[in-house]
Amino acid sequence: MRKKAIKLALAACCITAGASAQSLAPTGSDHGNKFEQLGTILQTPNEYRSASGAPGPKYWQQRADYDISATLDDDKQKLTGKETVTYFNNSPDPLTYIWLQLDENEHNPKSDNNSFDGSAMKSKMTMRDVNQILGPRPGFGTNIVKITDENGKDIPYTINQTMLRMDLPQTLQPGQKLRFKVEWWYNISDRTIEGGRGGYEYFAEDKNYLYTITQWYPRLAVYSDFQGWQNHQFTGRGEFALTFGNFHVSMNVPADHIVGATGECQNYKEVLTGVQYQRWQQAQSAKEPLEIVTPDEMKNNMASHATGRKTWVYNAENVRDFALVSSRRLVWDAMATNVEGKKVMAMSYYGPEAYPLWKRYSTKVVANTLKVYSKHTIPYPYPVAISVEAANGMEYPMICFNYGRTEKDGTYSEAVKNGMIGVITHEVGHNFFPMIVNSDERQWTWMDEGLNTFCQFLAEQEWDNNFPSNRGPAYKIADYMRMPKDQLEPVMTNSENIEQFGPNAYAKPCTALNILRETVMGRELFDFAFREYARRWAFKHPTPADFFRTMEDASAVDLDWFWRGWFFGIEPVDISIDSVKMFRLDTKDPQTAKAEAKAKYDHNADHISRSRNKAAGMKFTAEQDTALQDFYYKWNRFNVNEEDKQAYGNFYAGLSPEEKRLYESKKNFYQVSFSNVGGLVMPLIIEWTYADGTKETDRISAYIWRHDENHVTKVFAKDKEVVSVKLDPLRETADIDEANNSWPRALTPTRFELFRSEQAARGSSTGGNPMQQQRK
Incomplete structure (x- = not known):
């Protein structure tokens, strides 16, 4: 079943990309497999998307603006809302219906995602484990009260699990807009x-x-030139394909709640105290995180x-989504950050269990991230960036939810700190990625998660040269690729x-x-091309x-072989050094030639019987009977005579200057044989260690x-x-078997433990026991 699923998945990706019958199969x-162009495996260029990878002259995309008013019921844990949506049909197609996403329906027991995964019992089960088997409790999911046009007339609709089709009373023609x-x-x-x-977390202690x-709100699905409607169901994994637009959101919450959200708050003066608003003004130029809401104020809110x-009002322009946090349990700090010459407010919201850790790090990590990403992509275009501690990890425009809590005494482990950063x-x-460079996450997770994780690695390494990044270094993917x-x-x-x-x-x-950046293209070419991709496809x-x-x-680098291997294939990297042979130039120098001939003669003449006879002091007949010792007995065939010298002189005189330079260089020639054991072609990175202890590295293109x-x-x-040769010395190609990367083969020691063998009497208790521990 697993193999079949893989084949179907690959076939699906080719069809989606606009592929014809061309196959990726060898x-x-x-030869003629791994280095062929991707050709029709990729979608055919057109007026909307050019062959260069840039948007075409007739590129278009839809737009949806939202005006939302919502109320948070803190007693019933209920959200009620109404929205006015203005949808712009910028496509060349007339539309008779539009699709909206109802992602909260993932919690509806009737949705397929709650039953189509396998399950198994475990010896220890959490409530979450049990609930996955029982299925979600009834009462969850989006309840549509009504959908009307701007004049209040009902619009018919059909709900299919997490998608809602709204049937239009009149065709929405190209260039028209619809308000509903x-x-x-x-x-x-x-x-x-x-x-x-999303959802809530309850803190019983307070x-x-x-x-x-x-x-949280019904939102427009994407209608695009390459796919039409992206109305794949939301199952909880594949994330979101969304349409850009402007948001005006009014959120009514308990008066002692603090709200952080996508965009800029329009009424801080009304919802904050005078002192808090003054701190917000001061934060506009603060060089260190400044607390707008302090721990004491948080504690007062928690108790009140x-x-x-109160109603908090937020505006956000040219974003694809909107999210927020609301709670009494929040400290809020902010700091002005210079990003490519523009002021951005880096901010954090966090509760008491996170305070000692987040106070020190969170907002400064936000600032570092904005600066490094902006350097490698485009300057961050939004006015704020928010990090919220919610024992979670999820992202939205200008706001994200993260984790990192301390022990009760305020201490924390290094792992927790690094995980939080x-x-x-x-x-x-x-x-x-993907809030600005807006890829389709539901179809291609790697286009947002993979690209973002790569930039995360760059930012982590600029944060601290010793930061233990879990993803990025090539050797860390080897375990997965050898599966x-x-x-x-x-x-x-x-x-x-x-x-x-x-x-x-x-x-x-x-x-x-x-x-690609470090080994195949080099930083300069890669960084330019990566920035160009971000610039071309921003928004x-x-x-x-x-x-x-x-x-x-x-970049002018042909990378089709790389995309084939790393993105369309599953073969691993495993390149082996099979043999190394050494050659030297035959210089015709009689001194050198006859010395080498003597060494070879002596080596071939020696054998075990000869050695043992000599060692035993044996008396040889030819030694004892001098009559047997003729001219050849004492003749040294390896002496260099005048005739040899004359011949060499004549030979050398006839050489060209270039040939003489080669003869005098005394170069050594090493013929190295490599085999591609794993199947994924990669550059050859060869480290040479010389007899004098020095090293040199050669890099050969794939x-x-x-x-x-x-x-x-x-x-x-x-x-x-x-004296030795080693492949990939810095472990930069993800080779899954480093044992065949060396010549001569390098032994990798494995430790063993020496212990005293003692056999306990049958039935004896060994190794300590709880009673013993209790007595101590």
């Missing part, structure tokens, strides 16, 4: 039990809730449970069909891009073909494999004598 020859209204409500789920991206409101209400970097980084092939799938696989989700969609594409909808083509178009993808031989001329 031809059976030893939706009223809805849903019960907010406990995400610690029900799962999901009887307060932390609400992370995400995927006010009965009054990593997840904040990752989720803030999603502002660039059995029936447990793998190509990176170019639909999000829902991926089995090893983290390694496949995050780590492998991240590693591939790092290898647009790119496809994999657009990324592949742009990287080549902007194109060395183009005429024979399985075996290659290469001769290297060296001035010094080589």
Whole structure:
């Protein structure tokens, strides 16, 4: 079943990309497979998407603007809202219906995603484990009250699980816009039990809730030139394809709640105290994070449970989504950050259990992320970037939800600290991929997670040169790539069909891009091309073909072999040094020639019987009987005579200056044979260690494999004598078997433990026991 699923997934990706009958399967020859152009495997260029990877002259995309008013019921954990949507049909197609996403329906027991995964009992089960078997409790999901046109007339609609089709009373022609209204409500789920991206977390010790409101309003699906409607069901894994637009959101919450959201708050003066508003003004120029809401104020809010209400108003322009946090349990700090000459407010919201850690790090990690990503993509265009501690990891425009909590005494482990820094970097980084470079996450997870994880690696390394990045270094993907092939799938696989989700969609594409940057293209070419991709597709909808083509178009590096291997294939890197042979030039110098001939003669003449006879002091007949000792007995055939010298002089005099330089160089020639054991072609990175202890590295392009993808031989001329050869010394190609990377073969020691063998009497208790521990 697994193999069949992989084949179907690959077939699906080719069809989606606009492929014809061309196959990725090898031809059976030893060449003409891995270095052929992708050709029709990629979508055919057209007026909307050019062959260069840039948007075409007639590129278009839809737009949806939202005016939303919502009320948060903190007693019933219920959200009620109404929205006015203005939808612009910028496509050349007349539309008779439009699709909206109802992502909260993932919690509806009737949705397929709650039953189509396998399950098994475990010896220890959490409530979340049990709920996955029992299925979600009734009462969840979006409840549509009504949908009307701007004049209040009902518009018919059909709900299919997480998608809603709205049937238009009149065809929406190209260039027209449609304004309609939706009223809805849903019960907010406990995400610690029900799962999901948004919901609430309840803190029993102070009887307060932390609400992370995400995927919460009916929102437009994407209608595009390459796919039509992206109305694939939301199952909880494949994330979101969304339309850009402007938002005006009014959120009514308890008066003692603090709200952070996508965009800029329009009424801080009304919802904050005078002192808090003054701090907000001061934060506009603060060089260190400044607390707008302090720990003491948070504690007062936690205890008050006010009965009054406040409405927070936010505007956000040119974003694809809107999310927010609302709670009494929030400290809020902010700091002005200079990003490419523009002021951006880096901000964090966090509760008491996170305070000691987040106060020190969160907002500064946000600032670092914005600066590094902007350097490698485009300058961050939005006015704010927010990090919220919610024991989570999820991203939305200008706001994201992360984790990192301390012990009760305020201490924390290094792993928790580094995990927090990593997840904040990752989720803030999603502002660039896919919030700005707006790929289809539901179809291609790697286009946002993989590209973002790569940029996360760059940001982590600029944060601290010793930061222990889990994804990025090539050798860290080797364990995944050496797995059995029936447990793998190509990176170019639909999000829902991926089995090893983290390694496949995050780590492998991240590693591939790092290898492209450091090993295949070089930093200068890669960085220019990567920035060009981000610039071309900022606030647009790119496809994999657009990324592949742009990287080549902007660098003049043919990378089709790389995309085939790393993105369309599952073969691992395993290149072996099979043999090394040494050659020296026959110089015709009689001194050298006869010395080498003598050494060879002595070696061939020696044998075990000869050695043992001599060692035994044997008296040899020819030694004792001098009459047997003729001219040849004492003749040294390896002496250099005048005739030899004359011949060599005549020979040398006839050489050209270039030939003389070669003869005098005394170069050593090493013929190295390599085999491609794993199947994934890669550059050859060869480290030579010389007899004098020095080292040198040669880098050979992957194109060395183009005429024979399985075996290659290469001769290297060296001035010094080589004592060892090593492939990939810095572990930069993700080779899964380093044991065959050395000549001579290097032994890798494995430790064993020496212990005293003692046999206890049968029935004896050994190794300590709880009673013994109790007595201590």
